[in-house]
Amino acid sequence: MACRAITIGRANTGIIAAVFVVVVILGPLLAVFWRAGGGAWLVSSDMAAIRFTIWQALLSALISVGLAIPVARALARRKFRGRAVLITLLGAPFILPVIVAVLGLLAVFGRSGILAALLSKFGLPPISIYGLQGVVIAHVFFNLPLATRIILQGWQAIPAERFRLAEMLGFGPREIARTLEYPMLRGALPGAFLIIFAICLSSFAVALTLGGGPRATTIELAIYQAFRFDFDLARAAVLASVQIALVAVVAVLALRVTTGDGMGAGLDRVVHRWDVNTVSSKVLDSAVLLLSTVFLLLPLTMIVLNGIAGLGMMPTAIWAALGRSILVALAATSLTVVLGLAMATASRERGWIDSIGLLGVTVSPMVIGTGLFLLINPWVRPTDVALVVTILVNAVMALPFMLRILTPACRAVETDYGRLADSLGLAGWARLRWLILPRIRRALGFGAGLTAALSMGDLGVVMLFADSENATLPLQMYRLMGAYQMQAAAGAGLVLLMASLLLFWGFDRGGRRDADA
Amino acid sequence: MEFFHTCHLCRNLEDAMKALTLAAGLLIATNVVAETPVLTIYTYDSFVSDWGPGPLVEKAFEAQCGCDLQFVATGDGASLLARLLLEGDRSEADVVLGLDTNLTATAAKSGLFSPHSVSADYSLPIAWDDPVFVPYDWGYFAFVHNATLAAPTDFRALAASDLKVVIQDPRSSTPGLGLLMWVKAAYGDDAPEIWSALSDNILTVTKGWSEAYGLFLSGEADMVLSYTTSPAYHLIAEEDAGKSAALFTEGHYLQVEVAAKLKSAKHPDLADAFLQFMVSDAFQDIIPTTNWMYPAVTTQQGLPDGFSTLIQPESALLLSSDAAANIRDEALQEWLAALSQ
Structure with a gap:
């Protein structure tokens, strides 16, 4: 069961949105195939790249989701000072431009990082981050927070009444886990796993830099090479299709284990827990929170420290770029909210709509950029529409995250209140306005915040469209690095981090206002 | 009825004509402004x-x-x-x-x-x-290092040392491809041997120059693949004489x-x-x-x-553009094989 479809006249908005997404994503891919005049056979190094890609993405997703469970549980059942700030900061690693995050991680785990300094004090040799372990550490750094937030949403969706009932029945932690938490996790985990797997598939710079050499070749790097050095569009398009197919296979597997049962309706209030006051569970939660906070915030702190020195060295062009990036982020967010609501509310009758939304993370940025370029170039100067294309692509690429967050929330509302709303004859816009929106505010705020922050940090897609006048902040940052201005670039990275966090916080906070009583 | 209908159409047409004239006028005006080629x-x-x-x-x-x-x-x-x-x-x-x-x-x-x-x-x-x-x-490609480091004088010495270098991936970066050609131009058929000897010195491979140079400046590696002119940037723009480029006796590849x-x-x-x-x-x-x-x-x-302080390679290596194009795939396979072990 999911939300009731919103209809305008007789057209289903969910289907329109889904078709729009398919056109934006598969259109460019087809354009690349068309230009290439067909496909091409993959070479043996492509096979190695495919194997490595699957392996690292599986490992990264499993570890991220696995570690996120205790973190989300601790956040769900503990109230402490700074909890809200911590939850906001949890969004930060995910939205960082890759190189900023990598430099932050290396300041902690690198050869001259904090960890190595600490180890050498005890006479121990430094641990090398470069290799599969580095790729996984980086991906966990990026995705643990996302997984935590998605699972936390699930925990918060269990009505307080269920916990109170369990308390009255004398349930211990084990029974609560079995009857309340395990079913919730079965609903939330496969989705979280799937989306992180998909993100890690198209990871390229992280895998290469921390992977320590060409062993760590991912499909996206093979695409990059095929496109730029060999100008082999056919191979690039085939590789991009492999990437989509991989996610499709994992999506089918993940959805098979997902259960979509609602928790039943409660009075829609915040959870107070009586079952978590044992000493051992307090110690466990504190340890989990402390460790994850240190792991996530230490690299961020290093980014801030490195960036402060560079703030004064930034050219004024940075501020114009910041303005442009914020506009892009807000426009992309609006589009994603509209698409997300239309699709999340339509997936009751049509489950496939939800899967369509996932396409956004599966497609290679390089190929979608090239395809759009091929489609647009005969009609308009690509540089003239650079920002519009950026907005469009960012919106579609952020949509999967929005859907992952919105769909379960919508589904829960419909399961719990759908019959009541039906009996009241609440339908269409009124149903959205009075039933759904008020109850998915938290999810909507989080999703919008994530979209805004993601599209602030985005870079790759529009490389072919960019010109000197319309550079966004991440692009300006890379240009600074290319001109030896590493300090100024670190400053720009800090500005980017702050702006993204502020946008994220604004939306997320808006969604949680009055809800955290 | 018929009459009204036609007249209605007339009015619309008239409006359209007016709009077209206006648009044409604007177009001409912008053309005048944009006359500068x-x-x-x-x-x-x-x-x-x-x-x-x-x-x-x-x-x-x-x-x-x-x-x-x-x-x-x-x-x-x-x-x-x-x-x-x-x-x-x-x-x-x-x-x-x-x-x-x-x-x-x-x-x-x-x-x-x-x-x-x-x-x-x-x-x-x-x-x-x-x-x-x-x-x-x-410019010449070169490994840049802190001036305090006793730098190796050729690829073999680098391979024998326990220094760590950051290089760029030849599949995504021009300097990375330059290094591939450098080793090939200097060592020909011995290139695979050089690469396997170097493999334990290569800390990591980055997507582009910026990432590699950023890693080097943050202290991750002893040397980074860049240009002989890079120290001039630090000297002139930052008044920092602390960076040098290692002079290799094989000669340096040109970009x-x-x-x-x-x-x-x-x-x-x-x-x-x-x-x-x-x-x-x-x-x-x-x-x-x-x-x-x-x-x-x-x-x-x-x-x-500041440029007079830079190292002057004894010989400049450069494959002709045709030779570079022909040799690229083979050199890339050798590189991949040596570093993937």
């Missing part, structure tokens, strides 16, 4: 950054051409070429600036470029007689950066004028302290002071 140059990102040569070059050329010079920046040299190949003869570009000799064979084969008419007295360490591509700067005129150029005369301007003092004097490379022509003013 626009010379469009495609280049790579760092060329147009505030610290790059772009802004100064634009000002200097516009002062003499009576035109509007517009740079369009696209990633790096390789994405520049990819974009041109995608656009074909529909490209907006009059000139492309920023390819190097590893890319010119592919570029020439595309048939998109036309021969130049530039003559200049180049100060390149090699003879230059390419009919299509005009060089505007050049020559070039520009060319497109066949489809809308302003071929302006494009020619720009290429000639490019090898003049006004352009060449901008290069050393903005692009941090050697100018292609020795200017009256000469090189800035």
